[in-house]
Amino acid sequence: MDIVVAGHICLDIIPDWRIGSIKTIIPGHILEMSGLKLSTGGAVANTGIALKKLGINTALLGKVGTDAFGKVILEILKKEGKTLAENMIISGNEVSSYTIVLNPPDTDRVFLHYPGPNHTFTANDIPYEKIKSSRIFHFGYPPLMQKFYENDGKELVKMFQRIRKMKIITSLDMAMPDPESPAGRVDWFKFFKNVLPLVDIFMPSIDELLYMLRPEKYNKIYEKRERFDMVLLNQLAKQLIDYGTKVVAIKLGDQGLYLRTHQIEKSNLSSIINHQDWNYRQLLSPCFAAEVKGTTGTGDATIAGFLAELLKGGEPEKCITLATAVGACCVEAVDATEGIRPLPEIIKRVTSGWERLSLSIPLDHWKFDYQYKIWKGPEDQVR
Template identity: 40%
Template sequence: MPSSERNCDFVLAGNINLDFIPAFIASPGAEDSWSATLVPGKLIEVGPAVLSTGGSVANTGLALRRLGHTASLFARIADDDHGRAIRDLLDRQAPGASDHLILSASGSTSYTIVMSPPGMDRLFLHGPGVNDQFTDADVPLAPLSGCKIFHFGYPPVMRRMYAEQGRELEALFRKAKGAGAVTSLDMSKPDPQSTSGKVDWRTILERVLPFTDLFLPSFEEILFMLRRECYEDLERTHGCGNAAKGQTLGIVRELAGEMIAYGCAVAGIKLGDQGFYLRTASDTSRLAPLKSKLGLDDAEWTGRELLSPCFETAVAGTTGAGDCTIAGFLAGLARGQSPRQALTSAVAVGACSTEHPDATSGIPPWESVQRRIDAGWPRIVTASPGFDWRRDEEFGLWVGSLDGGFGAA
């Protein structure tokens, strides 16, 4: 392996798939819902389909490359048309991006049909394919030893990573931590009717989070895993797939507190169009890897609580926006940004992603993102989250009372 690849900024591993994204010609009526739209025998006329790479490895990895970072991508594909399409699409966007993909001897490449009509939440039809075969052994030690940050995404759609109470996932994160990398973990929401939806995710997180520096799920994902009854109550109230409509900062804070208690140093919760919430451990020693590996100021990063509203955009699609938000956050850390700066960069990159139908083609170079922020890019106006939050006017963020010094750094 060339030294340039051993010493890359990021190693990305986990889920990859081929996305089919049909363009919907007309917005559904106000009375429409998925239950009324997906009716046997009904014909829905659509426009041309966008064919793109998808999944955590492709979305976050390509976004990081577009931001100007080096990133090695480790994921499984099969020797089939979909696998060859993934290789071609990756290398067209970033030459050499497919170099570390692992070719499975059997099985089929993962794919997702993404249905995203204007005015309705997205719906995904996902075939996990050979992602189910991914194991700890698929990520070699050498690149982990040379990178700054190791990021893994979507264990709920990778059977070997959640089987046996997450034994393979724990082994992989132990290995990455032992190699000296800052470790980062993203999730996807399990299908409640699948095997993944029936495993004990709390136990898996208890095993893995002590070796996880950055844990970055969405509200729905972590609510499903830690508060299943609450998740189901919100779905009954707001409709299937709409639990996020019932999210409150009280619940978000409680979830983040549990995540920190299980061992992660930084808990980030993606809140969709409501922004991105960040909480960091109050124990300075837990933040030590961020200081030693990334050169971050541990005083700035210890005991923080921030909420960042989204930036205004003309939304063309939201597929992969969460993955690109994570890319912006990780890039901010790798570049030594403060919590406020990194959180701002996160939602800015996520916003850029939504300006194109696919996940990553709208991501410009890092310097362009920062210039747009500095030029006064408007944020979506949000009311005060509560009496114990205050506005940081310089960054347009909200600072919570759990923050060390209530707004210091």
């Protein structure tokens, strides 16, 4: 396989609310639903299936039980590709992770989540011998996996050390932790200082970064008293690069994808990309115009697009363009992967003049690249 996607996986159980049914859940009352949808959730399924649909040879490494939920998860994955679930980790004595999604009309969704085997997943569960021929190893959602977030990321360090010794490119995505859970009390400064020296590509969201590294700023932005700007993005990216990662790609929601890189030569990345194209880059790719039907899995799809182009040895301009294009395809469907099309179709749509959305972030001293229709920062390729 070319790319391994490991980390968090669960079964999403989504009741379909009957039109005209009571919007509020009242204790003691029966609410008649009109149906039920079962789908896979988490980074392993979302990013992994998106890569498979793009045409990338992908292997999935999530941990499930032998229970009914686990069987459903494996069945869904196998429908996407017969070999996709071959390396899934099966635990015989655990109930698989699930999320019950309550989505009454005109109200915010409520998630009832059971972590299951995600909390017992450790570095020793990885079948390293089976994945030694892969080129990229992507791990997603450690804040939702107990063994990987506790002890300042010690288990994550152990895993990435073994992967790096195999000369495989390492990639990491985060997730928003529950503030009331043990993950909500993690010292993320220590976590990143320990983990990021072993991560070639780090692809968090702006919300996750602010929550973990700028909590006061996060609260102000969440309460809509302030919003993030390029000064803050540059500060966060520099901090993460100083911790040791080479490539930082921050997902900005409807503002696109921000990329900042350091010197690439002495990393595993140089095995597939031209380091001269990637050294000291500062770019921003706006979102593509799309009819939004759902936002579930958009960040995971964006990562899939980025890694797919990176695997081809693409320049950073192409990587962030394809990333935002795949993210736009994702929002055109209700679930996380239904909107993803084969890579040639998406590339054709991009090169045929697919419209970009305008930005609301001030871009002082940034220059517009008319070839790729992205923005280049004032520190682009400046040492």
